[in-house]
Amino acid sequence: MNILFVSNDLIAGNLAYLMTQEGHSVKLFIQDKDRRKNFGNLVEKTTNWRKELTWVGKNGLIVFDDVGFGKDQKELRKAGYAVAGGSELGDKLENDRQYADKIFSDYGIKTMPLKDFSGIDQAITFLKKNKGPWVIKQNGHASKSFNCVGLFPDNCDTINVLENYKKNNKKDLPVVTLQKKIIGVEIGVGRYFNGHDWTGPIELNIEYKRFFPGDLGPNTGEMGTVAWYDNNEKNKLFQETIAKLKPYLQKIDFRGDFEINFIINKDGAWPLEPTPRFGSPIVHLQSELNNSPWAKFLNAVARGQNYKMNWKRGYGLVLLLAVPPLPYAVKIPGVSSEGINIIFDKEVKNKMEHIHFEEVSSQNKKSSDSQLYISDSRGFVIYVTEVGKTIEEVREKVYGIAQHIHVPKMFYRQDIGLSFANDGINQLKKFGYSSILPRL
Secondary structure, three states, X not given: OEEEEEEOOOOOOXXXXXXXXXXXXXXXXXXXXXXXXXXXXXXXXXXXXXXXXXXXXXXXXXXEOOOOOHHHHHHHHHOOOOEEOEOHHHHHHXXXXXXXXXXXXXXXXXXXXXXXXXXXXXXXXXXXXXXXXXXXXXXXXXXXXXOEEOOOOOOHHHHHHXXXXXXXXOXXXXXXXXXXXXXXXXXXEEEEXXXXXXXXXXXXXXXXXXXXXXXXXXXXXXXXXXXXXXXXXXXXXXXXXXXXHHHHHHHOOOEEEEEEEEEEEOOXXXXXXXXXXXXXXHHHHHHHHEOOOHHHHHHHHHOOOOOXXXXXXXXXXXXXXXXXXXXXXXXXXXXXXXXXXXXXXXXXXXXXXXXXXXXXXXXXXXXXXXXXXXXOOOOEEEEEEEEEOOHHHHHHHHHHHXXXXXXXXXXOOOOOOHHXXXXXXXXXXXXXXXHHOOOO
8 A cells, every 4th residue: 555654743753664564655754854864764755745645546545643734634535535643623622722621621521720821921910810830831742841830829930930931032922821730640541533433442641751750850742651552432531531522523524543631530530631643652652552553554544444453451661762952852053963873782683663763764775684873863762662461561671672772872761650550550549440450
């Protein structure tokens, strides 16, 4: 099958590589020009995806991995192409948090106070009048380093952060979002939707967003994630949350991965933010948990067909192996690992199915053992995944692989999964959600 993969900045770019490994003809378009060096000699690339429409044809598959392409997807589907990725109003859910909050409420999902402000001054005025703590957020999936979780009821820390942003930015931020802070266990609930119905297993995930062990430091996006699948349609958390949005997703013709992060406490599930697109690094962990081929699955999603996914039971874990300038993920003069080789010990050369690429290229297209190297300078290099019956087992497997991968200045968090194993699982049981944990 011919597959045209359209990416913004390689959130799920490794899927293009995996589908070439499945035997398909794949062409990869990367919209962000600074990221176009990645996947060199690994996937055939194009600089104009629209010119490839004749090549991919109505019998092929088009995959979009990010928001911002919803209108294009709508037009392509109307023209008869098979398109996986999302939809126009799906994009709006992520880009307009207040709109998403209203949709959640309209479809019966309980919500916490959330407000958008057209500038920092308006947000500060609000915080001075409304006791907190509040959480500073940004629409879309812009740099997570902007986000800040308040600690004090008088909002002194949150106000100070916003004043700092105003002082150090030449232009005021166009939209500032504040969400009331709530305490509990953060957990994501996701599943693929084919325009008509859910397809594939329910996914539950625990994200580790902070830079340092112990959840300290700035947000990075994610340094690692724990996740597992469930095929119980009566899954308590699924039914209380995203299952309620089925009529809405049908209405907007959504076809892709849909996920919402929630805070779970004694009062139930409270939504934080939706991800109506592929996510990273969860997409790499999905590649580990899925036994079925990606191309067949996404083709079914795109064409509105049901698909019986074959998948692994147990806890999955994905770990980011990064280099500077992360956590800032921007090009910094004099701080770059671009061009550095990635060395794999012999212990992992037969385990490459557990290793996933982002800022990686190959020196030689024809040789299967060609030297891989870092081809970008943001810091997100590769991801390691595994599955185990327990958190302890899967941690041992993942970190066992990571220690045999070598890049100068490489780093990673060593505690992914620990807080969930030590406390989160018991908290979910305490709040009445023990049934959502893996059934082995």
